[in-house]
Amino acid sequence: MVGDAHEKLELELRRGVVVLAVLSRLGTLRYGYELRQSLIAAGMPIEEGTLYPLLRRLESQGVLTSEWRGTQGPNRRYYVLSDAGRDLLARLTTTWHGITKAMDDILGEGGRDDG
Amino acid sequence: MTADEMIDGYVAEVVLLLPQRQRADVARELRDAIAEEVSDAAETRSARDEAVTAVLGGFGRPADVAARYRAPIVVIDPSDSRRLFTLALGGAALILIGAVLGELIDHVPPQRDLDAAVDQATPWLFGWLGVLAAWFAITAWWRRRRPATAWKPRPMPTDRISRPGRVAALVSYIAGTVALVDPPAMLHLFSGGNAAPAAYDALAYDSDFLAVRGPIVLGLLVLTLALQAVVIVQGRLLPWNHTTDLTLGLILCAVLTWVVSEPVFVTGPADRTAKEIVALLILISLVDLAFSLRRHRVRQALSSR
Numbered sequence: 001m002v003g004d005a006h007e008k009l010e011l012e013l014r015r016g017v018v019v020l021a022v023l024s025r026l027g028t029l030r031y032g033y034e035l036r037q038s039l040i041a042a043g044m045p046i047e048e049g050t051l052y053p054l055l056r057r058l059e060s061q062g063v064l065t066s067e068w069r070g071t072q073g074p075n076r077r078y079y080v081l082s083d084a085g086r087d088l089l090a091r092l093t094t095t096w097h098g099i100t101k102a103m104d105d106i107l108g109e110g111g112r113d114d115g
Numbered sequence: 116m117t118a119d120e121m122i123d124g125y126v127a128e129v130v131l132l133l134p135q136r137q138r139a140d141v142a143r144e145l146r147d148a149i150a151e152e153v154s155d156a157a158e159t160r161s162a163r164d165e166a167v168t169a170v171l172g173g174f175g176r177p178a179d180v181a182a183r184y185r186a187p188i189v190v191i192d193p194s195d196s197r198r199l200f201t202l203a204l205g206g207a208a209l210i211l212i213g214a215v216l217g218e219l220i221d222h223v224p225p226q227r228d229l230d231a232a233v234d235q236a237t238p239w240l241f242g243w244l245g246v247l248a249a250w251f252a253i254t255a256w257w258r259r260r261r262p263a264t265a266w267k268p269r270p271m272p273t274d275r276i277s278r279p280g281r282v283a284a285l286v287s288y289i290a291g292t293v294a295l296v297d298p299p300a301m302l303h304l305f306s307g308g309n310a311a312p313a314a315y316d317a318l319a320y321d322s323d324f325l326a327v328r329g330p331i332v333l334g335l336l337v338l339t340l341a342l343q344a345v346v347i348v349q350g351r352l353l354p355w356n357h358t359t360d361l362t363l364g365l366i367l368c369a370v371l372t373w374v375v376s377e378p379v380f381v382t383g384p385a386d387r388t389a390k391e392i393v394a395l396l397i398l399i400s401l402v403d404l405a406f407s408l409r410r411h412r413v414r415q416a417l418s419s420r
Contacts, residue, residue, distance in 0.1 A: 033142065033151040049175035052148055053183030058140065077144045 012115050018046055020096055021082060021088040022054060026064060031076040063088055118167040124151050125171050132181035141184065147173070191248065192255040199251050205405060206243045209398055210236050216394040219376040220387065271417065273412040274352040281347045285340065292336045317385040321378040328374050335367050357411045364404045368397050 021044045025035055032052050039046050058064045063085040069078050081089060116124070126145050130138040135401050147321060149170055156166040174180055191199060211233055216230035294301040298318035342363065346356055375393050380386040 032148050047175065048148065048152060048170070048173055049180040050183060052141075052145060053180060056137075057186070058185055076146065076147060077140075 005025060014044075014046075017096070018044070018050070019054070019058070020089075020092050021046070022051070022058070023063070023092065026079055026081050026085070029069070029078040029080045031069075031078050033076075035079070058085070118163045121164075121167050121171065122146060122153070125149070125174070125177060129181045132178060133184055136182065189255060189259075191251045192258065195251050195255065199247060203244055203247055205402075206247070207240050209401065210239045210243060212401065213398055214239075215395070216372065216375060216397060219372070220390045220394060223377075268335070272414050274414060276346060276351055278347055278350065281343065283341050285347065288336075288340055288343065292333070292340065295336075296333065317380065317382045319381045321381055321386075322379065324374070324379050328370075328377070328379075330375060331370055332367075335370060337361065337399035339363055341366065357407070361404060361408060364400055364407075368400055368404075370398050 021042075022035065025042075030038065032055060035055075036046060036051050037049065045110055055064065055066070058101050059066050059079065062082060065077045065082045066077050068075055070076065100108045116130035123146070126142050129145060133141055149167075150172040152173070153163065153166045156170050157163050165370060210310070214232045215229055217265045224230070281303055298320075300317045302318060303313060306314075342356070342359060346352060349356075371393050375390040375397075378386055379389050379393075
């Protein structure tokens with residue numbers, strides 16, 4: 001039971017940060033597969049079935065722009081942050097730092113309570 | 116099926132669930148992405164088919180993938196699910212009980228067929244579920260259009276009672292019970308003795324009812340009235356009142372169901388009308404008991420601080 005709960009809660013935690021992780025990697029043009037490999041290498045694996053729909057949703061929200069390109073190989077859809085996306089990334093990054101600082105403090109207090 | 120056919124089949128299932136304008140673009144990107152994942156996975160697997168199966172498994176169900184391309188359409192708010200479930204079950208139970216009561220009133224053995232009555236109630240069950248689904252869907256849509264402002268407090272269920280209200284109710288219940296004991300006498304009283312003889316005949320009780328069922332019903336009604344009087348004296352509801360009210364209410368409903376299953380009045384029209392009124396009272400009582408039980412549970416939860 002606890003094992004199940006851990007898996008579900010970890011998944012929820014990851015879901016919460018996956019948008020920020022994706023945005024952080026799209027300062028330059030990347031296509032889906034390349035982006036996924038980049039996130040895996042950074043320790044943030046994301047399911048294929050989640051990534052591609054997410055990219056499209058972010059594009060439809062005006063956060064990303066995309067284009068088909070195939071100058072140095074097969075034709076692929078490349079994504080990059082729009083101006084609004086850069087602004088959003090900056091704001092979410094600030095929020096993230098606030099959250100991590102708060103969580104560090106809270107978890108630190110928890111550790112002291114245990115002691 | 117070849118590996119490419121599997122990929123095409125998977126992509127087709129995803130894009131079929133997407134809007135027309137998105138399909139070609141998503142199909143192209145998805146097929147390319149799967150192909151790249153497969154070529155990556157094929158390095159560690161002996162057969163390409165195996166790699167395709169593994170990659171498609173990683174993508175997940177096509178319907179789930181398609182759903183992620185758009186903001187989900189919420190027909191019924193998750194916060195309404197429990198209430199919807201409760202109302203669906205409660206309403207279904209009432210419909211089935213109503214169908215059984217209807218059959219008990221309509222037919223006498225051996226023509227009585229309760230199974231057929233329950234079967235005939237099936238369209239009503241689906242109708243009820245449809246009405247509920249439509250109602251909750253409209254509510255959810257309206258809530259999204261006009262998000263609620265602040266929460267407004269409502270009166271909490273309490274154990275206190277309104278003595279004047281209870282006294283008035285008790286008096287009317289007693290009058291009703293007296294009227295039931297001797298309906299022709301009541302008719303005489305209200306009509307001033309001018310009612311037609313047929314009216315008096317219509318209100319004559321069946322002899323079997325008077326011998327067994329009538330006294331039992333009267334005993335239960337008197338017991339109910341006595342308990343109401345005790346509550347008025349107490350000035351509030353005590354835990355034992357809830358238990359006895361619920362138990363007595365359920366027993367009364369069961370006895371009344373038995374009552375309508377056999378003749379009550381001698382004449383057919385009066386018998387049928389009376390039974391239909393009793394059946395309606397049974398259904399209303401069951402709803403009332405369910406709400407009383409709910410209010411009692413809430414009170415219990417609040418008092419467990």
